[in-house]
Amino acid sequence: MFDVAIIGAGVVGGMIARTLARYQLKIVILEKGHDVATGATAANSAIVHAGFDAKEGTLKAKLNVRGSEMMAEVCRELGVKYKNNGSLVIGFGEEDKAHLETLYRRGIANGVRNLELLNAEELHALEPNVSADATCALHAPTGAIVCPYELTFAAVGNAMDNGAELLLESEVTAIQPIEGGYKITAGGKPIEAKYIVNAAGVYSDAIANMVGDASFTVHPRRGEYILLDKEIGALVSHTIFRTPTKMGKGILVSPTVDGNLLTGPTSEDMEDKDDKSTTPEGLARVMKGAGESVTGIRFGASITSFCGLRAVGSTGDFIINNPRHGFVNVAGIESPGLSSAPAIAEYVLDLLRKDGLNTAEKANYNPIRPALHAFREMSMEEKNAVIAKDPAYGRVICRCETVTEGEILTAIRTEPKPHDLDGVKRRTRAQMGRCQGGFCSPYIVELLARELGIPYEKVTKSGGNSLVNLEKTKGAR
Numbered sequence: 001m002f003d004v005a006i007i008g009a010g011v012v013g014g015m016i017a018r019t020l021a022r023y024q025l026k027i028v029i030l031e032k033g034h035d036v037a038t039g040a041t042a043a044n045s046a047i048v049h050a051g052f053d054a055k056e057g058t059l060k061a062k063l064n065v066r067g068s069e070m071m072a073e074v075c076r077e078l079g080v081k082y083k084n085n086g087s088l089v090i091g092f093g094e095e096d097k098a099h100l101e102t103l104y105r106r107g108i109a110n111g112v113r114n115l116e117l118l119n120a121e122e123l124h125a126l127e128p129n130v131s132a133d134a135t136c137a138l139h140a141p142t143g144a145i146v147c148p149y150e151l152t153f154a155a156v157g158n159a160m161d162n163g164a165e166l167l168l169e170s171e172v173t174a175i176q177p178i179e180g181g182y183k184i185t186a187g188g189k190p191i192e193a194k195y196i197v198n199a200a201g202v203y204s205d206a207i208a209n210m211v212g213d214a215s216f217t218v219h220p221r222r223g224e225y226i227l228l229d230k231e232i233g234a235l236v237s238h239t240i241f242r243t244p245t246k247m248g249k250g251i252l253v254s255p256t257v258d259g260n261l262l263t264g265p266t267s268e269d270m271e272d273k274d275d276k277s278t279t280p281e282g283l284a285r286v287m288k289g290a291g292e293s294v295t296g297i298r299f300g301a302s303i304t305s306f307c308g309l310r311a312v313g314s315t316g317d318f319i320i321n322n323p324r325h326g327f328v329n330v331a332g333i334e335s336p337g338l339s340s341a342p343a344i345a346e347y348v349l350d351l352l353r354k355d356g357l358n359t360a361e362k363a364n365y366n367p368i369r370p371a372l373h374a375f376r377e378m379s380m381e382e383k384n385a386v387i388a389k390d391p392a393y394g395r396v397i398c399r400c401e402t403v404t405e406g407e408i409l410t411a412i413r414t415e416p417k418p419h420d421l422d423g424v425k426r427r428t429r430a431q432m433g434r435c436q437g438g439f440c441s442p443y444i445v446e447l448l449a450r451e452l453g454i455p456y457e458k459v460t461k462s463g464g465n466s467l468v469n470l471e472k473t474k475g476a477r
């Protein structure tokens with residue numbers, strides 16, 4: 001029997017697994033997807049919010065500010081890129097100014113450090129490409145950016161290095177209370193655990209229902225994005241928000257930790273929890289909104305568009321509770337869930353302890369996960385040294401992003417291991433450049449087939465039936 005089963009391998013489940021892996025516990029992460037971080041964690045704005053948005057006294061406000069304070073250290077331990085670029089909420093006119101003053105006061109009440117209100121001149125001195133019509137701004141120097149799935153791979157990988165198990169393609173379909181815990185049906189197989197943590201994103205209400213908890217619902221809210229090429233990645237250095245509305249924080253323009261420019265998201269309530277399609281109307285709204293905030297965005301430099309689904313809970317706050325012995329909900333984790341994830345994990349640990357979980361520390365726990373260093377970021381001496389050690393680092397597979405065969409092989413061999421093209425893409429950035437894998441994907445298919453010991457034709461883009469090759473058209477390769 002496992003001590004703890006965590007349902008969902010997004011950033012929240014991943015950070016909880018890593019936090020619990022410090023203790024002498026048998027942990028299993030149950031994920032229905034073909035990989036880690038395929039839910040909301042795969043498609044969001046990647047901002048570590050400072051913490052001035054959520055209302056004073058809410059769990060969202062408390063965990064956002066604490067998570068934001070923890071994030072730099074967590075990323076350092078996990079070898080994950082983190083950039084403290086600061087954020088600006090820009091306003092146009094008196095009404096927005098009054099709104100920014102409210103956010104400022106709320107931020108102070110929430111414990112956000114170093115907030116300041118700026119006039120037009122101060123704003124444009126910081127960000128010359130922000131619209132000349134902007135008249136005021138709220139500056140949050142503690143705002144930052146991370147890569148959400150890189151953080152999740154590292155958190156799950158670190159949990160696994162410390163003994164946790166990950167079961168992919170293991171959809172939880174039933175939970176039955178048994179003597180001393182629960183019997184979970186996951187991927188059609190029985191798993192027994194003393195405690196369950198429900199971190200199933202938009203489906204966390206369905207999981208709660210399995211133990212008779214119908215106290216909340218979760219609905220999806222779609223957000224569409226356009227990602228732009230690195231050639232305009234430095235148009236702004238801060239994350240640029242508009243004054244928020246009740247539907248969210250508006251269309252933002254932000255650099256990413258990898259040097260691209262991100263624009264979006266839209267905000268649209270949905271019914272279908274799996275519909276991650278983008279729409280012409282949504283992308284048009286992104287272009288309009290981003291163009292109103294920042295001048296000079298050439299959407300001809302867009303390299304991809306994508307959509308994420310926020311898990312909006314019925315209570316208006318994060319729903320983190322312990323409705324029955326041995327069962328913890330971590331639901332309704334919409335934004336700022338990424339920013340809050342390290343603090344959510346601390347909070348869940350506390351709930352589990354109060355519910356009787358024995359947390360004796362492991363003698364050999366290691367919080368450090370070495371960074372998977374990118375070849376393109378190395379000095380010439382470092383490049384020569386890694387190639388001398390392993391000639392696979394001398395073969396560039398993805399020319400857009402300068403990703404080598406050595407890096408791809410390392411990623412395929414490192415927990416949590418990728419099993420498909422998208423898994424390699426999200427771990428190495430190979431296929432993430434301007435050509436979106438047009439040139440390199442055939443080589444990556446070869447590497448995956450060889451490493452996984454499967455036929456070339458069986459390699460998929462993103463699990464399931466997403467085959468990329470049907471059959472060989474020429475002689476053996």
Ligand SMILES: Cc1cc2nc3c(=O)[nH]c(=O)nc-3n(C[C@H](O)[C@H](O)[C@H](O)COP(=O)(O)OP(=O)(O)OC[C@H]3O[C@@H](n4cnc5c(N)ncnc54)[C@H](O)[C@@H]3O)c2cc1C
Nearest residue numbers: 008010012032039040041044045047172201223337338339
């Ligand atoms: C458009 C958008 C923008 C956002 N921007 C930001 C931002 O800038 N900053 C910020 O802090 N937050 C942001 N967020 C919020 C943030 O992305 C989420 O709070 C966070 O990713 C939630 O992580 P999670 O692990 O709870 O959920 P998810 O990442 O959705 O993970 C849940 C996992 O559970 C799995 N699962 C579901 N059902 C089952 C089942 N029955 N059995 C097994 N597994 C199951 C899913 O496959 C999934 O992998 C944004 C979200 C969106 C959608």
